[in-house]
Amino acid sequence: MLKLELSIFYASYLVFPFIIFLFYKARNWKNFKLYHKIIFVIFSLLSIFFIDNRFIEPNILTIQKTEIKIGLEQKVKIAFISDIHLWIFKKWDFLEKIVEKTNKISELDYVFIAWDLTYLYSDYEKKEIEELFLEIKNFKVPVYWVLWNHDVEKPWPKVREELKKVMTKFWANFLNNDFVKLKWFTLVWLWDNWGGEDDVSILDNFKETDKIIVLTHNPDTTLKYKNKNADLTLCWHTHGGQIKIPFLYKKIIPTFWDFDEWLTEEENTTLFITSWVWIIWLPFRFLNPPVIDILEIK
Numbered sequence: 001m002l003k004l005e006l007s008i009f010y011a012s013y014l015v016f017p018f019i020i021f022l023f024y025k026a027r028n029w030k031n032f033k034l035y036h037k038i039i040f041v042i043f044s045l046l047s048i049f050f051i052d053n054r055f056i057e058p059n060i061l062t063i064q065k066t067e068i069k070i071g072l073e074q075k076v077k078i079a080f081i082s083d084i085h086l087w088i089f090k091k092w093d094f095l096e097k098i099v100e101k102t103n104k105i106s107e108l109d110y111v112f113i114a115w116d117l118t119y120l121y122s123d124y125e126k127k128e129i130e131e132l133f134l135e136i137k138n139f140k141v142p143v144y145w146v147l148w149n150h151d152v153e154k155p156w157p158k159v160r161e162e163l164k165k166v167m168t169k170f171w172a173n174f175l176n177n178d179f180v181k182l183k184w185f186t187l188v189w190l191w192d193n194w195g196g197e198d199d200v201s202i203l204d205n206f207k208e209t210d211k212i213i214v215l216t217h218n219p220d221t222t223l224k225y226k227n228k229n230a231d232l233t234l235c236w237h238t239h240g241g242q243i244k245i246p247f248l249y250k251k252i253i254p255t256f257w258d259f260d261e262w263l264t265e266e267e268n269t270t271l272f273i274t275s276w277v278w279i280i281w282l283p284f285r286f287l288n289p290p291v292i293d294i295l296e297i298k
Helices: 002-031 034-059 092-103 126-138 160-169 200-205 219-224
Strands: 062-068 076-082 110-114 143-146 178-181 186-190 212-216 232-235 262-265 270-273 291-297
Touching: 002 034, 062 270, 076 092, 092 126, 092 291, 110 232, 126 160, 178 200, 186 200, 212 219, 219 232, 219 270
Parallel strands: 062 291, 076 110, 110 143, 186 212, 212 232, 232 270
Antiparallel strands: 076 291, 178 186, 262 270
16 A cells, blocks of 8 residues: 555656757648647646646645634634644654744644544654654644544554653643643543444443534534533544535545535534645645644634
8 A cells, every 4th residue: 555655655756857848849730630739738737737636736835714613712713733643755854834823823722633643654663753743843832632533553553652741752742531620621532433442431421501612523523522521522533525526525535424525503512623734645635735724612
C-alpha cells in the first residue's frame, strides 16, 4: 500500500510536463481539425482540474469560524485541529504552517489537537518522531490532545508509546478516557471507537447541569451515549469525504451512522464534526480544503 501511494504521489508531477507538451502541440492550432481542438480543450481542462485537486486545494489551509451555544457563563474560543496524518505525504513543515496560522488567531483560549497524528508510519526512530512534532511546543495557548486509530496500532504501526513520550515532552496535555476541569467547562476525552477504547461510562460521573465538552475521534461513539450529560461532542475522522463528489462522497465516509461534517443536533448531544487538515490514501482533495476550525462556544 505504501509503495502504491507514494508512486501515485510522485507520478502526479508528470502533469506539468504533460501540459508543456500540450501547449507545444498548440503551436499548430490553426492547422488543427475540429476534433483535434476539442481533444486539446478537454485534456487542458482535465489537467487544470487535476492540478487544482492535487497541488492547490490540499495546500490551502483555511480558517472556519463557528458559533456554538451550550450555555457557558463566558465565551470560550478554541482552535480545533484534526487528522494531520504526518509522515508519507507531509513532514514537520506542514505542522509549522498550522502552528503559525493558529497563533495568529486573536483571543484564543485553547488548542484541541484531535489527531490521527501519523499515517502509515514505519521504520521510525524516536529522533524522527521528535522532528515531526517539534513545532507543538510553539503553540501560544494550552494544548490538549489524544491518540487515535492510526496511532494506537488500529490497524497500523506501533507508535503509541513513542508518541506519548514525545508529546508529553513538548508540554502538551495528554488525556485518555479521562477528564479535566477547565475554567468554564469540563473537557472529557474518549479514546478510539475502532479500537473499542471509547469508554462512555465516564459521562456517568456528571449531571445534565454540568457543562461538558467531549472530544472523541469517531462520531459513532455518540451512538453509545446513555444520557444527555455531554453538552457538546467534537469529532473528526470522517474527513468530510476528502474528495467531495456530490451525492457519492458519503459512500466512503468510514462511520456506521450517516455522519458527515459540521454542526448537528443528535439525540444525546450537540455534535460538531470537522473536516480535518490533510489527506490519506490519495493525495487529492476536492471541494473540501484543509481547515482549522475556530469554535466560539457560549
